[in-house]
Amino acid sequence: MRGQVIPLTVKEFEIFALLILNPKRVFTYEMLLELVWHEDYSYYSRKAINNHVSNLRKKIRIAPDLPEYVKSVYGIGYKFDI
Numbered sequence: 001m002r003g004q005v006i007p008l009t010v011k012e013f014e015i016f017a018l019l020i021l022n023p024k025r026v027f028t029y030e031m032l033l034e035l036v037w038h039e040d041y042s043y044y045s046r047k048a049i050n051n052h053v054s055n056l057r058k059k060i061r062i063a064p065d066l067p068e069y070v071k072s073v074y075g076i077g078y079k080f081d082i
Contacts (some may be wrong), residue, residue: 006059006060007059008056008059009052009055011036011037011052012052012055012056012059014035014036015032015036015049015052015053015056015078016056016060016070018032018035018036019070019078019079019080020080022080023079023080023081023082024079024080024081025079026073026076026077026078026079027077027078027079028076028077029041029046029049029076029077031077032049032077032078033049049077049078053070053072053078056070057070069081069082
């Protein structure tokens with residue numbers, strides 16, 4: 001996996017970039033919609049964000065026994081944590 005290019009969609013890349021450039025900072029669903037989609041929270045659902053994050057996690061997962069770096073903050077949003 002190391003050294004390989006991982007194909008991401010535009011939204012997956014934007015979410016990942018936002019999270020890794022701000023490690024340990026929690027981004028709420030509202031913040032992600034505003035910063036990535038440039039839309040109000042009412043326009044998209046949490047499910048859309050959850051789907052993109054789920055796909056992103058699958059793509060960047062190096063090994064099943066390693067921890068996930070994109071962490072859920074229950075009921076709030078997501079953060080990147082090493």
